[in-house]
Amino acid sequence: xxxxxxxxxxxxxxxxxxxxxxxxxxxxxxxxxxxxxxxxxxxxxxxxxxxxxxxxxxxxxxxxxxxxxxxxxxxxxxxxxxxxxxxxxxxxxxxxxxxxxxxxxxxxxxxxxxxxxxxxxxxxxxxxxxxxxxxxxxxxxxxxxxxxxxxxxxxxxxxxxxxxxxxxxxxxxxxxxxxxxxxxxxxxxxxxxxxxxxxxxxxxxxxxxxxxxxxxxxxxxxxxxxxxxxxxxxxxxxxxxxxxxxxxxxxxxxxxxxxxxxxxxxxxxxxxxxxxxxxxxxxxxxxxxxxxxxxxxxxxxxxxxxxxxxxxxxxxxxxxxxxxxxxxxxxxxxxxxxxxxxxxxxxxxxxxxxxxxxxxxxxxxxxxxxxxxxxxxxxxxxxxxxxxxxxxxxxxxxxxxxxxxxxxxxxxxxxxxxxxxxxxxxxxxxxxxxxxxxxxxxxxxxxxxxxxxxxxxxxxxxxxxxxxxxxxx
Numbered sequence: 001x002x003x004x005x006x007x008x009x010x011x012x013x014x015x016x017x018x019x020x021x022x023x024x025x026x027x028x029x030x031x032x033x034x035x036x037x038x039x040x041x042x043x044x045x046x047x048x049x050x051x052x053x054x055x056x057x058x059x060x061x062x063x064x065x066x067x068x069x070x071x072x073x074x075x076x077x078x079x080x081x082x083x084x085x086x087x088x089x090x091x092x093x094x095x096x097x098x099x100x101x102x103x104x105x106x107x108x109x110x111x112x113x114x115x116x117x118x119x120x121x122x123x124x125x126x127x128x129x130x131x132x133x134x135x136x137x138x139x140x141x142x143x144x145x146x147x148x149x150x151x152x153x154x155x156x157x158x159x160x161x162x163x164x165x166x167x168x169x170x171x172x173x174x175x176x177x178x179x180x181x182x183x184x185x186x187x188x189x190x191x192x193x194x195x196x197x198x199x200x201x202x203x204x205x206x207x208x209x210x211x212x213x214x215x216x217x218x219x220x221x222x223x224x225x226x227x228x229x230x231x232x233x234x235x236x237x238x239x240x241x242x243x244x245x246x247x248x249x250x251x252x253x254x255x256x257x258x259x260x261x262x263x264x265x266x267x268x269x270x271x272x273x274x275x276x277x278x279x280x281x282x283x284x285x286x287x288x289x290x291x292x293x294x295x296x297x298x299x300x301x302x303x304x305x306x307x308x309x310x311x312x313x314x315x316x317x318x319x320x321x322x323x324x325x326x327x328x329x330x331x332x333x334x335x336x337x338x339x340x341x342x343x344x345x346x347x348x349x350x351x352x353x354x355x356x357x358x359x360x361x362x363x364x365x366x367x368x369x370x371x372x373x374x375x376x377x378x379x380x381x382x383x384x385x386x387x388x389x390x391x392x393x394x395x396x397x398x399x400x401x402x403x404x405x406x407x408x409x410x411x412x413x414x415x416x417x418x419x420x421x422x423x424x425x426x427x428x429x430x431x432x433x434x435x436x437x438x439x440x441x442x443x444x445x446x447x448x449x450x451x452x453x454x455x456x457x458x459x460x461x462x463x464x465x466x467x468x469x470x471x472x473x
Contacts, residue, residue: 010175010178010182014171014174014175014178017171017174018167018168018171021167021170021171022164022167022168025160025163025164025167026160026164029159029160029163032160076146076147076148077127077147077148078091078092078093078096078145078146078147079091079092079144079145079146079147080092080093080096080101080144080145080147081142081143081144081145082101082142082143082144082145083141083142084140084141084142085100086100086101086102086103087099087100087101088100088101089142101143101145127147127148128147128148129145129146129147130145130146130147130148131143131144131145131146132144132146189212189217189221190217190220192209193209193217193220193221193224196209196224197224200228200231205228205231205232205235207228208225208228209221209224209225211225246423261304261308262305262308265301265304265305265308266305268297268301269298269301269302269305272294272297272298272301273294273298275294276290276291276294299341318366318441318442318445320362320363320366320445320446321363321365322361322362322363322469323361323362323363323364324359324360324361325359325360325362325364326357326359326360327353327357327360327392327403328351328353328392330360330364330367330368330371331351331353331371331390333364333368334368334371334372334375335349335375338372338375338376341379342375342379342388345379345382345383345385346384346385346386347378347379347382347385347386347387347388348386348387348388349375349387349388349390350387350388350389350390351390351392352389352390352391352392352393352404353390353391353392353393354392354393354394356394357392357393357394357401358401358468360401360466360468361468361469362446362466363442363446366442366445367442367446369438369439369442370439370442370443370464371405373435373436373438373439374405374439374462375388375405376435377435377436378405378406378407378409378460379407380409381407381409381410381411381459381460382407382408382409386407386408386409387407387408388405388406388407389404389405389406389407390403390404390405391403391404391405391406392404395465397465399467399468400465400466400467400468401465401466401468402463402464402465402466403463403464403466404461404462404463404464405461405462405463405464406459406460406461406462407459407460407461408459409459409460410456410457411454411455411456411457411458411459411460412452412454412456412460413456414456417452417454420436420452421436421437421439421440421450422437423437425437443464443466446466446467447466447467448464448465448466448467449464449465450462450463450464450465451463451465
């Protein structure tokens with residue numbers, strides 16, 4: 001239901017409520033007024049009957065005084081019995097007995113009486129005189145004058161006015177309450193929507209507005225969410241385009257580096273081997289010193305060559321050459337070239353390989369590159385030495401294996417854990433930040449995933465989950 005329909009329904013409801021309330025009050029007041037008029041008429045009739053009886057009776061006692069005590073509460077203020085000559089021969093007010101009335105005024109029947117004061121108090125309402133001629137046969141005996149107040153009727157009208165005023169105020173109060181409710185119901189979501197628009201305009205595309213209604217505000221929230229979703233898709237597409245362009249540039253850079261650096265590095269490596277053999281042959285007494293120095297030079301050349309290879313691997317599509325190999329054999333090939341360096345850093349390796357771990361089908365050279373990256377990063381995170389735990393076991397999910405790499409280093413800050421796989425991100429003084437980025441590409445190329453769990457000061461654990469592929473028979 002849209003907003004216009006709701007407003008129209010509310011206005012119609014308020015109108016119906018007002019009409020029904022006023023109609024009910026009017027009916028009630030009319031019934032009350034009719035009953036009051038009936039009561040007053042009955043009192044006038046009874047007063048006239050008693051007066052006529054007194055006028056036509058020869059008895060000296062008057063019943064007006066006894067009747068007047070109760071009639072006064074019904075609005076009858078005074079009763080006068082007047083003879084045909086205009087003289088008041090009996091009255092509820094003894095002071096008026098014997099006074100003369102104007103016969104012309106008495107013949108008017110019902111008329112308003114002059115307002116009088118009693119005891120210094122002005123009567124609350126204007127009194128009325130009801131004059132009834134008394135005729136027996138053809139003889140006109142006189143008149144009965146009843147002076148009465150219509151206070152009760154006026155009170156009923158005043159009460160009815162107050163009730164109508166209160167009912168009207170109540171209906172307007174309900175209308176105002178509904179208006180306030182509607183304004184808050186529709187302005188609050190709009191205010192939140194404005195705040196969310198500001199967040200989106202500042203670059204926060206994680207905003208999502210809950211759609212709580214089907215009216216215009218709900219449609220606006222739905223349209224806002226669709227807009228933000230398209231902005232997210234556009235941002236993702238732009239990132240992919242940027243990464244593709246970046247990879248293209250890295251590929252071109254890698255090709256240039258491979259051409260300009262790898263050939264000199266290979267020549268340096270061959271030259272070191274030649275120089276070492278020549279020096280050892282001519283100076284046997286310095287063989288140990290020369291060999292150690294040559295090995296260090298070869299290690300630095302290898303590390304430089306490894307960085308070039310990382311550039312090349314990141315800048316070009318991966319081509320997997322899968323073969324069957326056990327995880328223990330893969331670790332042995334990898335660790336054979338790392339033991340001396342790890343020993344120099346006082347780092348030990350602890351292997352926890354499950355005996356039921358099956359033979360793996362993967363690219364051995366690329367996976368050796370991944371394992372080398374994990375172990376190298378773990379060793380660098382423990383400058384004072386420590387133990388690296390290498391795990392291999394069946395994953396909790398059937399059809400998967402889990403390879404773990406756990407160190408006792410300084411850990412990774414929480415805000416950096418989502419960035420460790422981004423290209424060129426590094427927290428170390430050495431390296432270019434491509435090791436884990438390349439490792440993630442290799443693992444994903446095998447259909448797996450990498451999970452990281454780290455606590456600052458307690459160490460880091462990288463878990464590689466790989467699907468078990470069906471081996472060739």
